[in-house]
Amino acid sequence: MSLNQKLRGFQLISQEKLQTLLHSIPNKKDLIIEPTIIHRLEHIVAASWIKSKGVAKIFKFDPETAIPRQQNTQVYLIxxxxxxxxxxLEQIWELESKDPNSVENIETGIKNYHIIFVPNCFSYFHTVLEEEGLYGTVQLxxxxxxxxxxxxxxxxxxxxQVFQxxxxxxxxxxxxxxxxxxxxxxxVCGQPDLxxxxxxxxEKVVDIIDQLGPPPSAKNPRNSSxxxxxxxxxxNKDYPSCLLTPSIYSGLxxxxxxxxxxxxxANSNKISGQKLAIFNLEDKKAQKPSSSNSSISxxxxxxxxxxxxxxxHFAQASNLVRAQAKAIGLEVQNLNKMKLTEMQDYVVKKLPKITEMKLKITKHLNVCEKIIxxxxxxxxxxxxxxxxxxxxSNKKxxxxxxxxxxxxxxxxxxxxRLLCLVHLSMxxxxxxxxxxxxxxxxxxxxxxxYIFENLAKAGLLPHIEEDKITKKIGKIAIPMFQNQTEFQATANxxxxxxxSSETSEKSAFDESVFCPSNVxxxxxxxxxxxxxxxxxxxxSIDELAQKLGNLDQINFHWTTDDKSIDFYDSMNLKTIQAAVKKGELADKFPLKNRTIHxxxxxxxSYAEIAACDLVSKLVGKGTKIVVSSDCIISGSDLIASNFD
Incomplete structure (x- = not known):
C-alpha cells in the first residue's frame, strides 16, 4: 500500500470511530451538531451515512433555543x-424540568442525553456535570x-483553538x-526510527507517545515504516513564517x-473586515453583488x-490563470466550426468538462483580481x-x-503583525x-x-514590566549580544x-528561482x-551535529538497533554523536528512507507547506515531506487568535 493510500485511510478510521460511538448509544437518536463542526464533519461522513447509524434527525445547535426532546435520545456533538x-447543560436542565419522567429515568439509569466532545472530553467536564446536578442524566x-x-x-x-x-x-x-x-x-504508517x-x-507530545507505548504495528520491522x-x-519556534507576507498564490x-x-x-474580504469602519466607506460603495456559489476548494x-x-509566485500564477481562460475561450469558439456529428460528440463528451473548467477558471480570475x-x-x-x-536596519x-x-x-x-515581527527581529x-x-x-x-498581554504571553511582544528589568540587567550582563534577539540567533x-552559499539549496536549477525563500x-x-x-x-551524524548540535530545546529520540526495545531514548545531539563514536549507537545518516513527517x-502556513514541497523536489528523487498541523493559518489568523 502506498503512503497516499495510507493517508487517505484516515477518513475510514474516523468513520469507524464515529460508528462505534453512535452504536454505543442505545435507541433512536437525534443528533444536535455545533455549526462550526458541521463543515469539518462533512469531510469525514455524509448526512445519509449518519442517519444509517441510528440517527433519526440532525439539527444545528442553537445556544439560544433548546430543541424539544420527544421520544428519541438527544446526542450533542460540540x-x-x-x-x-x-x-x-442549561438547555438540558430546561428540558428535564418539563419532563414528568425525569426522576424515574434517573432511578432506572436511563440517560436520554449524551454529549460528544471534539477532540477530547476533559476531566473537569465530569466535575461540572456533577456540580450542575446532571450526573445521572447525561453521559459524556x-x-x-x-x-x-x-x-x-x-x-x-x-x-x-490549539494555539490559543x-x-x-x-x-x-x-x-x-x-x-x-x-x-x-x-x-497507519509505521513507527519512524528517528x-x-x-x-x-x-517534547511533551513525544513523551506522551512514549508513555502510551508502541502501537500494534510496531511489532513489524521498523524498516517497513x-x-x-x-x-x-x-x-513559537518560528513565528516569522506566519507573520511575513507570502508571495505565493495559496498564501495570498x-x-x-x-x-x-x-x-x-471568494465573497469575503479579510483585509476589509479588519479595518476601521471609516476606511471601508469606499469599499462598500464599490462592492459588487456576490455570487451564491463562490467557494474555492x-x-x-x-x-x-x-x-x-x-x-x-502570485504574478506567475495569475498569468497562467489568464492564459488558461484564453485557451478555454478559443476552444469554445472552435465549436462553431465543427460539423454536426463532431458537435454532437463534443457536447456529450467534452462540453461538461469544459463548462466545469470554465467555472473554476472564472472563480480564480475573480480572486486574482481581488488580490491585486x-x-x-x-x-x-x-x-x-x-x-x-x-x-x-533602522528601528526608529x-x-x-x-x-x-x-x-x-x-x-x-x-x-x-508587523509590530510582533519588529519585536522578534529588533x-x-x-x-x-x-x-x-x-x-x-x-x-x-x-x-x-488586553490583546497586548495575550501577545506577550505567546512570546510575540514583550511584557512591559519584565522589559524594564531585563533592560537594566542586559547592560551589565552580556553587552556583546545586546543587538541580537533570540530569533536572530536561531535564524543565523x-x-x-x-x-550565502550555505543557505541556498544546491541544485542543477537556477538558485535565484528554486530556493525555499521564494515563498x-x-x-x-x-x-x-x-x-x-x-x-x-x-x-553523517557528525555533519548533522555541526549544524544542529548547539540548539536549545531540540531533542532527538533515537531508536537502538535492538528491535525488542520499543521506546525512544531522548537525548541531545552531542550525546548521540558521542555514543555513535563509541559504537553504542548506529549512525543513521545518510537517511536511507527520505520520507519525513x-x-x-x-x-x-501555506508558505511553510510550499517551502517543504520545494525542498523535497530539490534534494532528489525518493524524497517526500508530509506536513500536518492542528489547522492552516495566515499571519492575520495568528494575531486574531489572541482576541477573545
Whole structure:
C-alpha cells in the first residue's frame, strides 16, 4: 500500500470511530451538531451515512433555543469548550424540568442525553456535570477524527483553538489529543526510527507517545515504516513564517479571503473586515453583488487550477490563470466550426468538462483580481518594510512606518503583525511598546488593551514590566549580544536568511528561482523546511551535529538497533554523536528512507507547506515531506487568535 493510500485511510478510521460511538448509544437518536463542526464533519461522513447509524434527525445547535426532546435520545456533538458545554447543560436542565419522567429515568439509569466532545472530553467536564446536578442524566463521550487529508502531503486536525489554549492560556489539555493522533499516524504508517522535538510542548507530545507505548504495528520491522523521521515543532519556534507576507498564490488567498475546512470564501474580504469602519466607506460603495456559489476548494484533486498554481509566485500564477481562460475561450469558439456529428460528440463528451473548467477558471480570475485590488498598491512597500525589519536596519524609521500604516489603513490585525515581527527581529523597549499601545487604543478602543498581554504571553511582544528589568540587567550582563534577539540567533544558526552559499539549496536549477525563500519574496526560509533539508542532506551524524548540535530545546529520540526495545531514548545531539563514536549507537545518516513527517503545533502556513514541497523536489528523487498541523493559518489568523 502506498503512503497516499495510507493517508487517505484516515477518513475510514474516523468513520469507524464515529460508528462505534453512535452504536454505543442505545435507541433512536437525534443528533444536535455545533455549526462550526458541521463543515469539518462533512469531510469525514455524509448526512445519509449518519442517519444509517441510528440517527433519526440532525439539527444545528442553537445556544439560544433548546430543541424539544420527544421520544428519541438527544446526542450533542460540540467542541471541547467550557462555555458551550455549560450552555448545553442549561438547555438540558430546561428540558428535564418539563419532563414528568425525569426522576424515574434517573432511578432506572436511563440517560436520554449524551454529549460528544471534539477532540477530547476533559476531566473537569465530569466535575461540572456533577456540580450542575446532571450526573445521572447525561453521559459524556469523546471523538477525535485525528487527521483530515486536505491535499496531497497535507493533513490537518482542524482544531483551531490549539494555539490559543497552549501558547496564550498555557493550557496543555489538548496536548494528549495531539499525541494520540500522532500515535494513530504511527499505527497507519509505521513507527519512524528517528523522532525530533523542537520546543517544550513538542517534547511533551513525544513523551506522551512514549508513555502510551508502541502501537500494534510496531511489532513489524521498523524498516517497513513509511516515514524515517518525525519532526514535531512548536509554533513559537518560528513565528516569522506566519507573520511575513507570502508571495505565493495559496498564501495570498489566505491573506485576502476567509477560509474554513479546506475552502476559500471568494465573497469575503479579510483585509476589509479588519479595518476601521471609516476606511471601508469606499469599499462598500464599490462592492459588487456576490455570487451564491463562490467557494474555492484548497484541494488539488477537487480543483486542478488550484493544484497547478498553489505554490507558484502570485504574478506567475495569475498569468497562467489568464492564459488558461484564453485557451478555454478559443476552444469554445472552435465549436462553431465543427460539423454536426463532431458537435454532437463534443457536447456529450467534452462540453461538461469544459463548462466545469470554465467555472473554476472564472472563480480564480475573480480572486486574482481581488488580490491585486487589495494588495497591488502596498505589496512592494510591505515587502521592503519586512526586509528592513529582518535585517534590523533602522528601528526608529520602521516604527514610524508602522504607525503610518496604522493611521492610513487602520487594520486591526496586520499592524499588530508587523509590530510582533519588529519585536522578534529588533526587540522593543517599554517606551516604544507603550507608545504603540496608546495609538492603537486611540483607533480601536481601550477594550483591546488586553490583546497586548495575550501577545506577550505567546512570546510575540514583550511584557512591559519584565522589559524594564531585563533592560537594566542586559547592560551589565552580556553587552556583546545586546543587538541580537533570540530569533536572530536561531535564524543565523539555521541560516534562514538567503544569500550565502550555505543557505541556498544546491541544485542543477537556477538558485535565484528554486530556493525555499521564494515563498517570502527571497527574504526568509521557513525553519521546518531548513531542518528537513539539513536532515536529508547530512551524510553523517557528525555533519548533522555541526549544524544542529548547539540548539536549545531540540531533542532527538533515537531508536537502538535492538528491535525488542520499543521506546525512544531522548537525548541531545552531542550525546548521540558521542555514543555513535563509541559504537553504542548506529549512525543513521545518510537517511536511507527520505520520507519525513513534519507536525507543527499551533498552526501551519501555506508558505511553510510550499517551502517543504520545494525542498523535497530539490534534494532528489525518493524524497517526500508530509506536513500536518492542528489547522492552516495566515499571519492575520495568528494575531486574531489572541482576541477573545
Amino acid at each position: 467542541n471541547a469548550n467550557l462555555s458551550t458545554f455549560r450552555r448545553v 463521550h469523546r471523538f477525535n477524527w485525528d487527521f483530515i487529508l486536505w491535499d496531497e502531503d497535507l493533513l490537518s486536525m482542524e482544531v483551531p 489554549d497552549i501558547f496564550i492560556k498555557n493550557d496543555s489539555s489538548l496536548i494528549p489529543s495531539i499525541a494520540q493522533s500522532l500515535r494513530v499516524m504511527n499505527m 523522532v525530533i522535538s523542537y520546543g517544550r510542548n513538542s 513509511s516515514f524515517s523521521t518525525l519532526i514535531v515543532v512548536d509554533r 488567498l489566505l491573506e485576502v479571503f476567509n477560509h474554513k475546512c479546506g475552502e476559500i470564501d 484548497l484541494s488539488s484533486t477537487k480543483d486542478e487550477i488550484f493544484g497547478e498554481n498553489k505554490f507558484k 485590488e487589495e494588495l497591488a498598491g502596498s505589496f512592494q512597500k510591505l515587502s521592503n518594510l519586512e526586509e528592513e525589519i529582518l535585517n534590523n 524609521k520602521t516604527l514610524t512606518e508602522i504607525e503610518e500604516i496604522l493611521s492610513t489603513e487602520g487594520q486591526k490585525f496586520n499592524t499588530l 526587540g522593543l523597549s517599554s517606551e516604544e511598546l507603550s507608545n504603540f499601545i496608546r495609538n492603537y487604543c486611540n483607533y480601536f478602543g481601550l477594550k483591546y488593551v 544558526r539555521f541560516k534562514l536568511f538567503p544569500g 517570502f519574496n527571497k527574504l526568509y526560509i521557513p525553519l521546518v523546511a531548513q531542518i528537513a533539508s539539513i536532515l536529508i542532506k547530512s551524510a 513534519i507536525h507543527i503545533i499551533g498552526g501551519v
